[in-house]
Amino acid sequence: MEQAWLLPAIPAGAFVVLALLNGYLPRRGDFIAIGAIAASFVLFFAVAIDLLDQLPGELEHNTSGFDWLTINGIQLLGQTNDFVLRIGFRVDQLTLVMLAVVTFIGLMVQVYSLGYMKGEVRYGWYYAVLSLFLASMLTLVLADNFLLLYIVWEGVGICSFLLIGHYFERRSAAEAAKKAFVTTRLGDVALLIGIILLWREAGTFDMSEIFHMAEAGEFDQGYLTMATLFLFGGAAGKSAQFPFHVWLPDAMEGPTPVSALIHAATMVVAGVYLVARVMPLFEASYDGALYVVLAIGLITTFISAFMGLVMTDIKRVVAYSTLNSLGLMMVALGFGEAGVGAAMLYLFSHAFFKALLFLACGSVIHATEKQEVTALGGLGRKMPITRATFLVGAMAMAGLVPLSGFFAKDEILVAAEHFSYAPFILILATLPITAMYMVRVYLLTFSGEPKDAHAHEHAHESAPLMSWPLVLLAGLAAVAGLVVFEPIGKAIGLESGFLGFVESVLVEEVHAFEFNWPVAILSSLLVGGGLGAGVMIWGGEAAPATAAAARFPAVHRLLLNKFYVDAFYQWAINNVVLGFAKVIAFFDRAVVNDTGVNGSGEVTNGLGFLLKFQQTGKLPNYALAMVLGVAVLAIVGFSVKG
C-alpha cells in the first residue's frame, strides 16, 4: 500500500509522453494510455489485497509521501501557522472503493474509445487528457491533505474543461466547456476558503489531524460549521448540485466516453467523496450543516427527475438522471454517518450502470449519427447488444430488483427511514418518476417505429471494442449490488458486507447488515408502478404523452426550459456582471485613458504650444528676457539678504 502513489503516477507519466509525443507515435500512442490505466488497475488489486489483509485492525503502512514546500510563520487574520505542501497519499476503505471505480471505469472507457474515437480529430491529445484526468482523479482520492486535494480538484476541472471542449470548433462545445469550468469554479472558491479556514485554526492541511481535532472538540463549533459549509460549496459545485447543476447537461457536448467517465462515474462523484471524507467535520459541526446537504440534495434530485421527463436528447436525459443520482447521494450523506455507507454503495453501483448508459448512448450515436429521440426509434432490432445492455442500465437506474441500483436505493431509503419521515416520503416519490423517464428514453429509442428512416438504415451493431465494455458493465451493473450481503462480501475479501466495510472508516463498531423487507417491497411496488406507467404513456405511438403535453403546455414549457434557472443566470450575468463591467469600462476609458494618459499628453502638448510663442526670433525680446531675469535675481537677492 505504500506504493499506492504509483496508481496516479503511471497515468501521469502517460500524459506527459502523450502530450509531447503523440504526433510521432504509431496510432498516436493510445496503447500507452491504455497500458497505463491497465497497469493502475492491476496495481489496484495489489493495494486492495494488502488493505484487506490488514483489516479488521488498525491500518498500517498505508501512507506515503513527502513534504514538498514548507513556509513557516504565515500570518492570516490574526493566526500564525506553518504552510506545508505535502504530496501525501493515504489508503483506507473509502479510498479503496473509489480506486476500484476510477480504475475500472477508466479502463472500460479507454478501451471503448478505441472504437468510438477512431479517426476523430486530436485523437492523441484526447488520450493524453484522459490520462491526465485519471492521474488527477486517483490523486484526489488518495490525497491525505486538503492542499493536495485542492490542487488535483482543479486538475480534474481543467481536464473536464479540455474534454468537454474537445470539439471546440463547435461553438456550443466551447461555450459548454466554459460554462462547466466557470460554474465549478464558483464552488472551487468556496472549497478553497473552507480549506484555508480549517488551516487557519488547525495549523495543518493534513486530513487525519484535522479530523482528530474536530472529534476532540478543539474547534469552535460555529467556525467549524462555517468552514464545513464552504467545503460543501466546493462539493456542490463539482457534483452539480442545485444551484450549480446547470453545467452538467451542457457538458454533454463532449465526446460520449468522456461523459461516461467524467460526468457519470468519477469527477462528479468527487463532491460526494469529499463530503463522505470530511464526515467527521460534519458530525462535529452544528446539525444545520447536514440539513443543508440534505436539502440541496433533495432539491437537486427532484428538479432533475422532472426535467428528465421532457428532454429529447438521449444524452441529456441520461445527464439529468445523473443529476438525479447525485442528488440522491447527497441526500444519503445528509443523514450523517449512518448514510455514508449507503451513499458509497450508490456511488459504486451508479458508476457501473451510469457509465453503461452513456456508453450505450454512444453506441447509438456512433451508429446513427443522431442523438434526438425524434430521429430515433425501433433500433432494438438492429442493435440488440446495445439495446439489451441499455435496458439493464436503465432498469438498474430505476431500481428494479435485483439489480445493483435496487440495493443502493434501498439502503438510502433505510437510512432515510431511520432519520426522519419527510425525506423518506420524498425519496419514495422520486422512484416512480425515475422509472418513468428511464422507460421513456428506452422506448423512444429502441422500440416503436423508426422516426428517421435514414438513421435507421445506417444503424448497425457496434464493433466488439465498443460492445465488450458494454457487456462487462452490464454484468456488473446487474450484480454489483449483491456485495451488501455479508457472505458475498466475505467472498471477495471484505470483512463484512460492503456497507460495514465502508462504515469501518468512521465508526469502530459496525453493525451487521439486515435486509429490510418492508422498504424493499414498498420501493419495488413504486418502481413497478412507474415502469408500468411509463410503458403505458410512451409505449407504441406515445399518444398519452403528446396528449399530456398538449393539456399542460405551461408545465411542459417550464420543464423544457429547465425551470428557467439558466435563463435567470444569464439575466444576472447580463445585468449585474456586465453592468458592473460597463462601469469599470467607463472608468477605464474616461478617467484612466482620456484624463490620465491622454490628458497628461494633451496638457504637455498645450503647454508646449503656448511656450513656443516665446521664441519670437527677435533679438530685443531675448535681450529683454535676459535683463528681466537679472533684475528679478537682483531683487530676490536683495530681499533675501536684506
Next chain:
Amino acid sequence: MTVANLVFYLIAALAIVAALGVVTVPNVVHAALFLILSLLAVAGFYILLSNEFLAIVQVLIYAGAVATIIIFGLMLTRGTDLPTVSVGGQWPLALLASGAFGGAVAAAVIDSTWPRDVGEVTLVSINDIGAVLFKDWLLPFEIVSVVLLVALIGAIVISTQEEGEA
C-alpha cells in the same frame, strides 16, 4: 557745496542727458552726436578722478575713433530706414526692466558700506601706469593686442564684398 561737487553735478547731468538723447531721439545721426557728447562727459569724469591719461585715451579712442566708425556704420546702413518710430514695441517692458535693474544697483550702492580713504587719494602718474602695464600686466596687454589684430582681420573678412555680390 564745493566747486568740485558742482562740477561733478554738471558733468553728470551732461552725461545723463546725452545718454537719454542717445536712446530716445528718432534721428540716428543726432543720436550718434549725443553719444559723442556722452563720451566726452565721461572723459570729464576721468579728469575729476585725476586720471588724465584715461581721459585722453577716452577722447581719442572712444569719442574719436569709435564714434566715427559708428557714424560710418550709420551712413552705410541707411536704406529706406527713415526713422518714423525709433523705439520698438517692447519699450514699456524695457523701461521696467532697466528701471528695476537700476533700482537694484542703487539699492546695492546705498546699502553697502564703502571704504573711504579720506585724504589718501593717490595720484597716479602716467609713468606708473606704463610701468605697471608692461610689468605686471604684460600678458593681458599682449593678449589684447592679439585680440585687436583678430578683430581687425575678422572685420575685414566679414565685410569684404565678394565678386558678384550687390
Next chain:
Amino acid sequence: METAAEQIPLEHFLFAAGVLFSIGVYGVLSRRNAVLILMSVELMLNAVAVNFVAFAVYTDGALFRGLIFAVFVIIIAAAEVGLALGIILRVFRNRATANVDEVSQLKW
C-alpha cells in the same frame, strides 16, 4: 593740494555710472536700429569703466587695478565695435535692413 576726488563721495560716481548703465540697458532693449543698439552698448561699457576707475581711485590706490581694467575695457570695446559693424553691414547687404525686428528667422 586737494584733489577733487577727496571732496566727492564715492557713491556719487557709482550712482552716476549706475544711471548711465540703466539708460544703456533701456536703449539696448528698446531701439530698433542695430547700430543704435551698438551705441547703447557703448554707453554701458563706458559706465562700467567709470565704475572701475572710481573704485580704483577710492579703494585701491596703490595698485589701481581698476584703472588698468578700464584701459582694457576701452580697447576691447573698440575691437568689438569694429566687428559688430562688420556684421551689421553684412546683414544690411543681405536683407537691405538694419532693423533688428525684421531679422527673425528663428521665429517659431
